[in-house]
Amino acid sequence: MTGFARIALAAAAFAAFASQPSAANQVVPVPLYEGPAPGSESWTQQRIETRRGDAVSVFNTSQPRYRLHLPRPEDASGAAVVMLPGGGLRMLGMGAGLDHEVDALLAQGLAILVLEYRTLQLAPEDVARAAAPPVSPPAGGPAPRFPRMQIVKGNANPAPGNAALAEVLRLATADAQAALALLHANAAEWNIDPDRIGVMGTSAGGGVAFGALLDRDAPVEAQPDFLISIYGPALQEVATWDGAPPLFLAVEAEHGAVTDGLIEAFRIWNEAYQSAELHIYQVPNFTMTVDLWGPRLFDWMRDRAILPKD
Numbered sequence: 001m002t003g004f005a006r007i008a009l010a011a012a013a014f015a016a017f018a019s020q021p022s023a024a025n026q027v028v029p030v031p032l033y034e035g036p037a038p039g040s041e042s043w044t045q046q047r048i049e050t051r052r053g054d055a056v057s058v059f060n061t062s063q064p065r066y067r068l069h070l071p072r073p074e075d076a077s078g079a080a081v082v083m084l085p086g087g088g089l090r091m092l093g094m095g096a097g098l099d100h101e102v103d104a105l106l107a108q109g110l111a112i113l114v115l116e117y118r119t120l121q122l123a124p125e126d127v128a129r130a131a132a133p134p135v136s137p138p139a140g141g142p143a144p145r146f147p148r149m150q151i152v153k154g155n156a157n158p159a160p161g162n163a164a165l166a167e168v169l170r171l172a173t174a175d176a177q178a179a180l181a182l183l184h185a186n187a188a189e190w191n192i193d194p195d196r197i198g199v200m201g202t203s204a205g206g207g208v209a210f211g212a213l214l215d216r217d218a219p220v221e222a223q224p225d226f227l228i229s230i231y232g233p234a235l236q237e238v239a240t241w242d243g244a245p246p247l248f249l250a251v252e253a254e255h256g257a258v259t260d261g262l263i264e265a266f267r268i269w270n271e272a273y274q275s276a277e278l279h280i281y282q283v284p285n286f287t288m289t290v291d292l293w294g295p296r297l298f299d300w301m302r303d304r305a306i307l308p309k310d
Contacts, residue, residue, distance in 0.1 A: 029116070032064040032178055037118065039171050045121040050131040054096030059127045061092065061119045064175045066182075069102050069112045070190055077109030078193035079306050082179040082224070086203025086232065089168050090120045091130060093202070097289070104290040108298050108307060111192055113183060117175035117208060120168050146256025146285065154238030154268055156261025157207070169235055173211030177222035180212065184221035196306050198226035198245070203258075206232010210265070213245060214238065226306055228297065230288065233261030238268050246275035248300050250293040253282045275304070 043062035050057045070076070083102070085092045094116075102112050122130065149158065159165050180197060187194045201209030206229035212218070213227050214236065224245055231251045247269055249262045262278060269276035277300055281288060301307040 027067040027069060029065040029067055032066055032115070032175060032182070037063050037171075037175070039174070040118055043121050045123070048124070048127050050127070051095075052131075052133065055093065056095035057087070057131055058092040058094055058116060059090070059119065059130070060121055061116050062121065064118055064178075065116050066179060067114045068190075069106055069114070071106050071109045071111060073191060075106075075109045076111070076191045077307050078191065079109070079196040079198075079301070080111035080113070080183050080190075080192045081105065081198050081200040081228065082176055082183065082209075083112050083114045084117060084172075084176060084199060084201035084205030084208045084232075085114070086201070086205045087119065089165055089172065089204045089207075090122065092116055092119060101290045101294075104294050108301075110307075111183070111190060113179050115175060115179045117172040117205075118168060119172070120164060143284075146254065146258070148260065149257040151257065151260045151264045152237065154234045154261060154265040155236055156233035156257045156264075157235040158257060169207065169211060172208045173215065176208050176212040177215070177218050180224060181219065181221045194221075196225055198228065198306070199224040200228040200230070201232040202230045203232050204235070206230065207235035210234035210238065211236065216241070226301075226304070229262065230293065231255055231258050231262075231285075233258050234265055238265050240269050240272045240274050242272075242274075244269065244272070244274045246304055247277065248297055249276065249278045250288065250297075251278075251280055252285045252288060253280050255285050 040062045045060040045062070047061060048059040085094055085098055087093050098114065102114065105112050176199060183192055183197050184194050199209035199212055201207065209227050209229060209232065213224055226245045228248045247265070249266055251259050251262045253259060259280065266276050266278040279293060279296065281292060298307060302309050
């Protein structure tokens with residue numbers, strides 16, 4: 001049985017939860033696969049969730065799951081996104097910030113599938129170190145700069161020789177593709193147009209989104225119709241083609257290799273006369289919120305008929 005065939009399609013199990021009008025309401029997570037996720041059956045680390053204020057970090061995802069947020073039927077636009085949180089492939093950043101994005105997209109009539117995809121397996125002591133509060137720079141000292149690296153064909157992977165992370169990226173990409181296929185399989189029931197289903201990734205989630213976009217051998221239902229990246233560069237070499245899905249890219253000016261990688265991905269799309277839009281904001285890293293980039297994103301989606309025009 002293939003991975004796509006094993007996707008959990010038990011729509012009735014979550015119909016009572018999916019149509020919440022706000023992400024602030026608790027939506028019950030649903031397993032992405034029916035049975036063990038293919039490829040990580042032997043992973044044994046326990047899933048760990050940590051909280052610091054409104055921020056939630058999820059470590060050791062081995063069994064992907066998702067939260068489905070559907071707009072009210074009268075507000076539904078027909079468009080949908082698989083939302084891929086960031087976290088360097090080592091964890092997933094959830095919490096209030098992500099919920100705020102879900103609320104903003106729901107208000108535009110978008111259906112959102114928030115995916116908890118597979119991440120690197122970490123021992124409890126490594127999770128404790130990763131979850132510790134960050135050390136603040138000395139008062140009055142210069143802000144730390146993000147490292148630069150040579151960008152080759154849009155690839156901004158900071159650890160290209162790390163076999164464990166490469167395997168996690170492969171599995172996370174498969175999870176994103178399975179989530180896209182799930183939206184296609186339930187498009188009629190969830191009031192979704194199967195020709196307007198995209199991916200939206202933040203940080204490493206953007207790398208997972210690019211992974212799904214660039215896999216042209218995947219079934220059609222596992223390929224996105226558009227890509228939205230919020231400081232999330234490709235983690236593999238980028239190539240485009242005639243009729244490639246449109247890109248919306250947003251990043252901070254001083255995010256080092258992340259900024260450089262997205263500039264290069266834009267250049268590759270632009271030189272091939274494919275649709276891409278890039279926004280670079282002179283704001284501190286990790287401070288961009290949907291309040292900043294959301295208005296232009298929604299206009300971009302209307303310009304490309306992903307959302308209906310007002």
